[in-house]
Structures are given as structure tokens and as C-alpha cells.
Amino acid sequence: MPLASRPVRSPSRSDPQAGEQRDVAAEAPPDPDRVRSEAARVVRDPTLSYRQRVQQLAAVAENALPRPAVSEACRQALDDRVICDMYEGNAPYRPRYVLPDYEKALRNGSAYLELPPPQDLNEALWFLASMYGSVPSITGYPVYLGDLDRLLEPYVDGLSVDALVRALRPFWRALDRMVPDAFAHANLGPRDTPVLRAILRLERELKQVVPNLSLKVDAELTPDDLLADAVRTVFACAKPHFVHHEMMMRDHGERYAAVSCYNSLKIGGGSHTLPRLNLAEAVLRHDGSTEAFFETTLPRYVEATAELMEARIRFLVEEAGFYRHDWLVREGLISLERFSAMFGLYGLAEAVDELMRRGGSDGRYGHDGAANELGHRITRAVAAQVAERPMPYCEGFGGRAMLHAQSGIDSDVGVTAGTRIPIGTEPDLYRHLAAVAPHHELFAAGVSDILHFDETAERNPEAIVDVMRGAFALGMREFTFNLDSNDFIRITGYLVRKSDLAHVDSGARHGSTFLGAGNEEGAHCSQRATKRVVASERLAGR
């Protein structure tokens, strides 16, 4: 493919702010020499597997194209790193996150894959495995593997948990080997079933990075002893992550799933893109009072983020035409009507602390009532503006973007993920939860706060169940915890084995392990104070 620049259509504006002049200019393509040197580096990198090289070469090629055109103000915000496109690539040709309706596929079969509807458990497993290779996402691998307990339930026909463990074991191993990416996510629950129990047992036995796992927790439908079983599973392999089922259903309806790292989206839909706004950087670029920040600087950067989002969505939908030709669309397994886009936020803690400092207070986010209230005011202001801002091709969320507390990427240094409290400074459990919980209802597309427990929890999983039930009653959307003593570390939402991290210079089988290495160095997440957090995810084409 020639590296020549393509004419990029000016994004049409839904509602430019009155009086503001927007100059829209296509960017010059990257220097061909730089493209060649990048490609040359990738093909020689001894730490990359064959497939990892192929993926990175694709990213080099994509980034040889110009980025979608945006206004000068948006470009400046990008250059200043106040907003960020998450390295999704210059020319979006597939949605960031895709959640196929696997249930429909199993029911109807697939003409594209030339597969009839499966008739038994073995056929169902092979059907799914055959499908995963053709599910796109930003990572090149599927980020959603299905609500596997519910999908498989029609085929188990009264099999015991023991029999199910035997039947599922090869499939479960294959998931980790075929989809070597920790963002690949399976969902379970909220109902207690033998398949679910078998999967938890397999997770404890196999201790794999893939799949990432979420358990939907319903106050009525999910029994305590299932939760205790899931908590024991976390002790073994740092999974699953727990989501507040009723809250998710209020935002997305029954057909939703948690994918990648803490992204809650509609099944049969997904998210086009995820630009993010660095609140800490926004405050540093602000000159004036806190009130002025709310009146001018914050709205300006929220709009810049929305503009970047709109430009990328329009390219994906109108230029790349993904939703016109992909097989998942043709077979009705996804539809544009169930898509929206994710508006990411991070660095709230640093933003609040800086505004407090300028106001003459040393109150810090997570510890001080006024600081916490300022943090809540910031997220409420962003949420209100995003809820007012029409976004094209986002009928999956009423024509609007969905808020997401972005949990970080490996290049973040000195900026705290999403709305979390900085690592190592978290207050005690109850104050921690009380500080962060008020944000959660605003973040329909996911938010995460990782809690840390010491190893005494292993003898008392019911205590973690107590804390989880309390956290959900308090309004937490999701609940994730780590235990000091196992081999896994949850970097930002995805998992890395500490033992893999130690050898990363010589290559790793999971692409996400490299991301973990960068993040671990930058954010010290393996040095978390006893109970607590940090994070991130970065994906994308590099």
C-alpha cells in the first residue's frame, strides 16, 4: 500500500460552541524514513514472536496514514497530552471493542464460517473456538469471549461439575494459547450453575492469564457460597473481577458484558473508540480559580476529547466502512445501533490535589472531605457535559458517549488511573470505598478501584463477600481485589504473572505481558501498599 496521504473529510460538527472558530486541517503524513525505521526495528526485535511482529507491522502501516482531521484546539490538546487517542492507530478500521452475540450465533449457526448450529457440548466449544479467530478488536484478538456459563448451559444436559471440568479443560487451556492476550474477557453469573462452578475450579487449577474473567453479582440471584467460591478463586489466580449486576442492567439492559479491562458494554454492540482526558494535565494548563476551571478550561477540554472521538468515529463508520461490510454485521451478531463510544477520564487525584493546593489547602483526594467533594464535582461536571453532547453513531447509548474511568496505560507516569486514589496512599477500607463509590454510577462504561487484602483473607473468604456486598450497596459498580501472595499482578485491569514479568526481556507468550512490564516500572504496581491499587490498560496498535 502506498504511504501517500488520503484526503480526509472534515468531521461535521453537531454543535460547535457559539462564536468559536474551528480550523480543520489534515495532518501531513509521517516521514517515510521513520516508517521504514520503525518497520525495520519490529522485524528484528528478538523479544517479539512472529504474530506479535505481524501485529506491530500492521500498526506501523496504519500510522503511516494521516490522523483524522480535527480543529486546531483539539490538535493542540493532543500535542499537549491533555487528551490522548490511546495509540489506537491513525486510521481506525475496526471498533475498539466488539461484543458479538455468541448466543445468536450458536442458535443460528454461521453462513460466513460455514458452521451449522452445534448439537452438543463438544460442538458448541468448537463452534466458539472457530469463531474467536474472526472477531476483531483493537488488540487483534477478541476482547469478549462470551458469557460462557450461560452460553454452554443448554448443552450440558445434567453433567456433574466433575464431568464438566473434564469436558471444559482442553477448551480452557486452548483459550489461553489461542488468544494470548489478557484483555480477552469471559463473563459468568449471576446465577449459580454447574458450568460456572466448573469454570471456577478450572481457573484455580490452571492459573492462566487468559481469559480475564468477570462475575456478575446480583443481590438476589447470586448466593453467598458462590461468591465465597469465586473469592477463593481470586486467591488462586487473581480472577474474577466482580460487577454489580443491577447497576449494569439499569445502564445497559440485560444484554451487557464486562470486556477487556473493566469496560461494560452492550452485547451485540460495543465501543467504537476510547479517547481519554488527562484531568491532571488539564489542571496544569489552567490559569485561574477553581470556579474558572469549571467554567472554561474543563468544558474546553471535554469538548476537545469529544471532538477527537467524533472524528475517529466518523472515520471508522464513514471512511473505513466497518459496519457496512464486516461479517458480524451481515449475520446480525453485532449492529451499529448497539454501539457507542467511551469517553475516558484519568488523573482525577492529581487534578484535585493541585486545585486544592492552589486554593491554599493541603487536603488530598481520598483523605479530605473537601477534596473528595471537589473530585465528585469534577466527574459530575464531565458527566453532565458528555450527556448533553450529541455523538454520531452512538445510538447504543442514546446518541451519547459513555463515561469510562480509564485505568491507565503503561506509559503513564505520575498520573493515577481513572478516579482511583494514588497507589500506596489509600486510606483504610471504608474511607477508601466512601471516597470512590460516588463516582461509580456516572461511569456506565466502567470504573475500577482495586482493593488489596493481606493473606489472612485466605482463611476467611466470607469476610471478602461481606465487604463486596457492602461495597455494592454503597454504590460501587465493580469490585476487584488482589491478594499479596499469588503469582499474578493486576496491572490495570488485566493480569500478568510476576514470573513472566521477570523474563520479559527475552520475550513473552502473551502480548499484554509487555504492557505490564512498562506499567510495572512506571507505576510501581507491584509495590502496592497493603490494600490497594493502580492500574491501567493500554492496548492498541503497538
Place this chain on the structure above:
Amino acid sequence: MTVARAATLSGAALADLLPREGVHGLVAGMLEFSLVDGPGNRFVTFLQGCTFDCVACHNPYTINVCDGCGVCVSVCTTGSLEARDGYVLWNPDTCIGCDACIEICPSDSTPKTQKLTPGQLVDEVRKVALFLSGVTVSGGEATMQAPFVRAYFEALASDPELAHLTRFVDSNGDAPRSTWDLLEPVMDGAMLDLKALDGDVHRQLTGASNERVLASIELLAARGQLYEVRLLLVPGRNDADDQLRRTAAYLTRVAPGVRVKVIGFRRHGVRPVGSALSEPTAERSARAAAVLRAEGVGELVVV
């Protein structure tokens, strides 16, 4: 930890505390979140004062009630202690928690206790009730303040928002039957220590007889109120195979199926008298567990 700050007072004899102006508890500390004091997540209250004087005690400053001698006042660097009328008054707002007062105390006590009503304690529980399976009173020896414990548990039981919380007592077992009778209607379960089955060994380790401990174990087991028996493991003192076998046989006879927790002695926090004791290795603890298990002890937890 936040507690009611009014009338912070130490030095009152327990007898003074109980009858007047309703029942009060002398509280050495509270934990809003504990994973190790009974089933689920629990709010733990440590009550001051103990009937034993264990060489292996991890928080010896809870053994005695402050006698008001005032030695600690002079070592307080923040002026948070004041001797007045035979008592030592403590100001928690200026205290930095350096524990110099506890280190110098000649009486295995602390001036940093708080006198709380059952209602004040219930208010602390209410703040975090969303996250709890229940509450535990510990010590010190909680049953020394049984009237307060009873009033506290009654207040929880009669509160519609808090009645679902289970109410446990963590005890050294050295309490008369009348104490357990007082607590029976309001208590869901008790966790009892058995430092040694042999009377002589028990006396070496605790300074007291174990007759009431054994009677308590038997009584609570018969009432279905014995949640757990804790066996402290001190190498060379109470970990001989035959002692353990007889202990297991005793427990399976009087409290069949009871959960047994084996706790290896740790030097952390003990007084000089206890630091001469040795800690069991993981292998030693595992061997003790194997001996107990072979004798038919049911649910066994090794810490």
C-alpha cells in the same frame, strides 16, 4: 478510628464503671474491619482487663486496669496525659500514638482507654454495618465486663438495622457459669482459648488454673454456642504429641465437630518474660495439626 471523645477517662476501677449512670465499658480499642475474629468481616471491640497473666500475651497493656499511678504522664511528649484526682486523663486529640506511656507502665496497663456506653459503641458499629457479618468483643478478657457486653449485644439485637449482625465473644474461657448465663440470650457464639489441657502447664503459661476454662468449653458446647477453640502452640511447653492427643480426645468428647484453630506462638508484642519462649516452625505446626487430625478433630485451621 473515631470514637466518642467526651469524658475520656481511665483509671476508674471496673467496679466503679458498672453500676453508676447506666453500664459503661472500658474500651482499649476498636477495629472496624477484622478478618480474623470469627466468621466473615467483623467489628471488634477490645475491652480492658484480663484474669490471666499469660507469658505469651501479645498485648499485655490490656491485662490490668490503670491504677492512676501517673508514671506515664512524665514521658508523654505531647502533654496528652494529665494526673488528676487519682486518675490519668488522656486526650486522644493531641495523642500521636507513640506508646511511650504503655512502654513505661509498671502495671501492664494503658492510660489510653475510653469509657463508652453501649449506645456509643453501637453508633460506631452503625457507621460500617453495611460491610459486616457481625461483631466480636475481645480483650483483655471481655467477660470481665459481662454486664456491658450484655447491654451492648441487647442494644444491637433490638435495633432493626443491626439485629442481623451476629454477636460473638472472644474469651480466655476463665468465666463462671453465671457469666455465660448472662450472655446466653444475646450471644451467637464464643471463641475460647485453651492454652493447655494439663493444669500444671496451663498454670505455667497463664498463671491460673484451667478448671473454669474446661467448664466453659463444656457448657458452651452443650449449648451450641461454642464456635471455635483456639490452641496456642508453644514449643517445649504444650506441643508434646501426647498432650496434643489428649487435648484432641478431650475436645472430640466434649465438643464433637467443633472448629479448632491452632495458633503458633509468635514473639511479636510479648513482654521480656515471653521472649524466652521459642516460636514453632511451620513443620512443627503442621505436625501438631496432623496429630490433632489423627485423633478425629473436625475442622482444623492452622495459623
